[in-house]
Amino acid sequence: MHLMAILPSKIVDMRHAGSNTVLLVVALTAFLSLLRSPHEPASKYTSLLDNIWRVGKLGSNVSARVSLPHSFNAIDGQRGGPYARAPHVYSAEIHVPRDGRVHILDCGAASMAAEFIVNGVSIGSHRGGFSRFRFDATNAIRDGTNSLQVIVDNSVNLTDILPRSGDFTVFGGLFRDLGVISIRRNTPVLHPFDLASPAVKIMQTNAISRELLELAQFNTSILLSCFGKLEVQKVTLQIQITDHKSHKVAYKTLSVNMNTDCATPTKTWIPFTIQKPRLWDGRVDPYMYFARLSVIYQNIVVDTYSARLGVRTYFLDSEQGFYLNGREYPLDGVNLHQDWQDKGWGISANHTRRNFEIMDELNMTALRCAHYQHSDYTYRLADHYGFVVWAEIPNLDLSPRDHALHANAATQLRELIRQSYNHPAIVFWSVANELGGDVDNDPVSLVQELHTIAKEEDPYRYTVIAISPRKNLSDPLPQSVDAVAINAYHGWYTWFGPHPNNTGPDMDRYHATSPQTPFGIAEFGAGSSIHFHSENPVRMDHTEEYQSWLHEQTWAQLRARRWIWWKTVWNFADFASDKKAEGDTGGRNDKGLVTYDRSVRKDAFYYYKAIWNSEPFVHLCSGRFFVRETKVIAVKAYAAGVRFLVLYVNGAQVAEPMALREDRIHVWDGVVLAEGQNYVEVLTNDEAVFSRVTWTYYDSNRLEIPSSLSLQN
Ligand SMILES: *[C@@H]1O[C@H](CO)[C@@H](O)[C@H](O)[C@H]1NC(C)=O
Numbered sequence: 001m002h003l004m005a006i007l008p009s010k011i012v013d014m015r016h017a018g019s020n021t022v023l024l025v026v027a028l029t030a031f032l033s034l035l036r037s038p039h040e041p042a043s044k045y046t047s048l049l050d051n052i053w054r055v056g057k058l059g060s061n062v063s064a065r066v067s068l069p070h071s072f073n074a075i076d077g078q079r080g081g082p083y084a085r086a087p088h089v090y091s092a093e094i095h096v097p098r099d100g101r102v103h104i105l106d107c108g109a110a111s112m113a114a115e116f117i118v119n120g121v122s123i124g125s126h127r128g129g130f131s132r133f134r135f136d137a138t139n140a141i142r143d144g145t146n147s148l149q150v151i152v153d154n155s156v157n158l159t160d161i162l163p164r165s166g167d168f169t170v171f172g173g174l175f176r177d178l179g180v181i182s183i184r185r186n187t188p189v190l191h192p193f194d195l196a197s198p199a200v201k202i203m204q205t206n207a208i209s210r211e212l213l214e215l216a217q218f219n220t221s222i223l224l225s226c227f228g229k230l231e232v233q234k235v236t237l238q239i240q241i242t243d244h245k246s247h248k249v250a251y252k253t254l255s256v257n258m259n260t261d262c263a264t265p266t267k268t269w270i271p272f273t274i275q276k277p278r279l280w281d282g283r284v285d286p287y288m289y290f291a292r293l294s295v296i297y298q299n300i301v302v303d304t305y306s307a308r309l310g311v312r313t314y315f316l317d318s319e320q321g322f323y324l325n326g327r328e329y330p331l332d333g334v335n336l337h338q339d340w341q342d343k344g345w346g347i348s349a350n351h352t353r354r355n356f357e358i359m360d361e362l363n364m365t366a367l368r369c370a371h372y373q374h375s376d377y378t379y380r381l382a383d384h385y386g387f388v389v390w391a392e393i394p395n396l397d398l399s400p401r402d403h404a405l406h407a408n409a410a411t412q413l414r415e416l417i418r419q420s421y422n423h424p425a426i427v428f429w430s431v432a433n434e435l436g437g438d439v440d441n442d443p444v445s446l447v448q449e450l451h452t453i454a455k456e457e458d459p460y461r462y463t464v465i466a467i468s469p470r471k472n473l474s475d476p477l478p479q480s481v482d483a484v485a486i487n488a489y490h491g492w493y494t495w496f497g498p499h500p501n502n503t504g505p506d507m508d509r510y511h512a513t514s515p516q517t518p519f520g521i522a523e524f525g526a527g528s529s530i531h532f533h534s535e536n537p538v539r540m541d542h543t544e545e546y547q548s549w550l551h552e553q554t555w556a557q558l559r560a561r562r563w564i565w566w567k568t569v570w571n572f573a574d575f576a577s578d579k580k581a582e583g584d585t586g587g588r589n590d591k592g593l594v595t596y597d598r599s600v601r602k603d604a605f606y607y608y609k610a611i612w613n614s615e616p617f618v619h620l621c622s623g624r625f626f627v628r629e630t631k632v633i634a635v636k637a638y639a640a641g642v643r644f645l646v647l648y649v650n651g652a653q654v655a656e657p658m659a660l661r662e663d664r665i666h667v668w669d670g671v672v673l674a675e676g677q678n679y680v681e682v683l684t685n686d687e688a689v690f691s692r693v694t695w696t697y698y699d700s701n702r703l704e705i706p707s708s709l710s711l712q713n
Pocket residue numbers: 061062
């Protein structure tokens with residue numbers, strides 16, 4: 001297999017990324033020598049992940065020892081049928097010195113609602129399963145050992161929290177980071193309670209542009225606060241941008257006066273520019289500078305925030321598609337869900353890295369982080385690998401006229417944007433997916449409200465939604481955002497039409513209803529099992545052969561339409577959808593290009609690898625179709641980066657060498673198999689790359705298939 005698990009040296013395992021306190025430590029070590037002012041960080045971070053944790057259902061006296069990150073319904077949530085949707089209690093003893101500091105519990109995410117209880121005292125609750133949140137625990141904490149209980153609830157009856165529905169399992173648990181931020185009093189710090197964001201937005205104000213940049217313009221918004229009171233008002237902020245050789249490319253300082261009584265946070269801005277920047281150029285060169293903001297008080301650096309900084313321009317044209325840095329740059333890639341076999345949402349940084357290594361092999365350009373806020377580490381890896389990201393809130397399907405639910409959507413959107421602002425990969429904020437138009441639903445006003453909020457939080461990126469095909473583009477719903485993409489399952493779900501080749505004509509029809517609206521495709525695909533195979537694949541049979549064929553047919557239509565600004569396959573990997581009963585496993589949506597445990601790349605994976613890559617490789621399809629009952633078959637291979645392909649069956653060359661095809665699909669018809677085992681291989685003419693399979697042919701009219709060789713292997 002092509003499992004070159006090369007970890008880029010620039011990547012650091014930072015599960016707590018997004019928490020400025022962790023970055024503080026990194027920044028301090030790296031830059032200590034560069035700074036004139038001494039450092040006395042006012043805040044420190046202590047992870048609670050490695051404490052001894054137990055979890056049990058609320059009200060039950062049974063609990064189990066678990067390690068975080070964790071989903072309490074990882075197994076029942078992936079096997080079909082009912083799964084746990086009920087409040088659970090995570091508990092641990094935590095040791096916090098009562099040292100006069102302010103102690104803040106910092107949680108990377110808890111699905112869907114969480115209440116934190118310290119020594120029996122509730123210190124706060126959060127509603128929303130995917131965003132970071134923090135509570136001040138100072139008053140509840142005793143010196144030494146404290147009991148911490150977290151009630152995590154993913155009940156169906158939480159009707160005021162998104163998502164209300166969706167074709168995926170709503171896992172519950174504490175599935176990201178968790179820790180304590182301890183802050184010295186009477187000292188200015190970056191505000192810890194700005195929706196648990198870094199409280200720093202480094203905004204490139206000329207990012208939306210069709211041009212290549214000569215001069216990058218930035219404005220940094222900063223929110224400062226303090227606990228207790230300040231001796232002096234004056235605080236100095238210093239922002240410094242350096243390149244990979246530690247050369248300064250921008251440097252600014254600013255003095256601000258804070259309220260000495262620490263009653264309200266202080267907001268301020270630092271503009272700066274970068275001349276002739278080296279650009280964050282997607283897959284070609286995802287270059288990033290280092291940005292560091294220091295808070296200096298009485299000549300001491302008391303807080304810092306560090307981030308990678310990418311400079312780029314982007315532009316959407318409804319006829320020419322997407323532009324990155326002044327040139328057309330097709331956005332082609334996959335959708336990603338965060339769950340993983342036997343883990344639910346409780347994945348480690350290793351799992352996230354694995355996803356990216358496989359996506360890197362695909363050489364895609366675009367990533368939709370569906371259908372909710374993903375970990376900060378996910379966006380960080382997207383920055384690093386140069387994938388343009390569509391980030392999204394879990395506003396799916398249903399949209400009842402419910403004020404509490406709308407308010408929750410608004411909060412989740414503000415959290416997503418503030419917490420993820422500084423990622424150069426993110427270009428699109430998605431405010432909804434497939435919102436229905438039933439009588440009881442009011443998607444238009446909600447989407448308009450969310451668009452307004454997104455622009456308020458971030459005027460320098462685009463808003464988007466994914467729609468189901470019920471809407472034409474001149475409808476108020478698609479007109480409420482900057483750009484639209486359709487979820488279209490032609491050739492899979494019957495209501496889209498039986499054949500994938502209707503995808504293109506249907507998209508033309510929609511495009512014509514509003515030619516000035518940028519129109520893309522956010523989802524398309526078919527389910528498949530690596531165990532199901534057929535010589536004559538048909539819709540819904542879940543064979544790898546049908547999935548590959550559907551993607552070949554669909555992609556041919558999409559690539560022919562330059563104006564389609566976004567094309568993402570549904571889905572990168574198989575994922576849990578507990579209500580589903582299809583394919584080889586109940587509770588599984590098997591539309592992945594790779595399996596749920598990421599161990600097997602399906603044939604369709606290699607189709608896209610062949611399309612998106614120019615490096616030499618070849619892949620023989622149907623390699624797992626071990627037992628054939630047809631004597632004369634068609635053999636198919638996907639390939640890229642080679643000149644000719646030669647097919648051998650049992651050592652004999654089958655035809656003249658076949659030249660590499662532009663559509664990357666190479667088919668040899670009328671290949672005759674011998675009775676018993678057949679060794680089939682495709683080589684390049686210089687034999688530098690090859691792909692081999694072994695198929696066993698039995699004439700089922702004459703012979704019984706040995707039971708040791710079942711089709712389902
Ligand atoms: C736990 O609950 C069960 C049944 O509700 C009960 O029989 C048992 O005594 C309880 N155990 C403890 C230690 O409370």
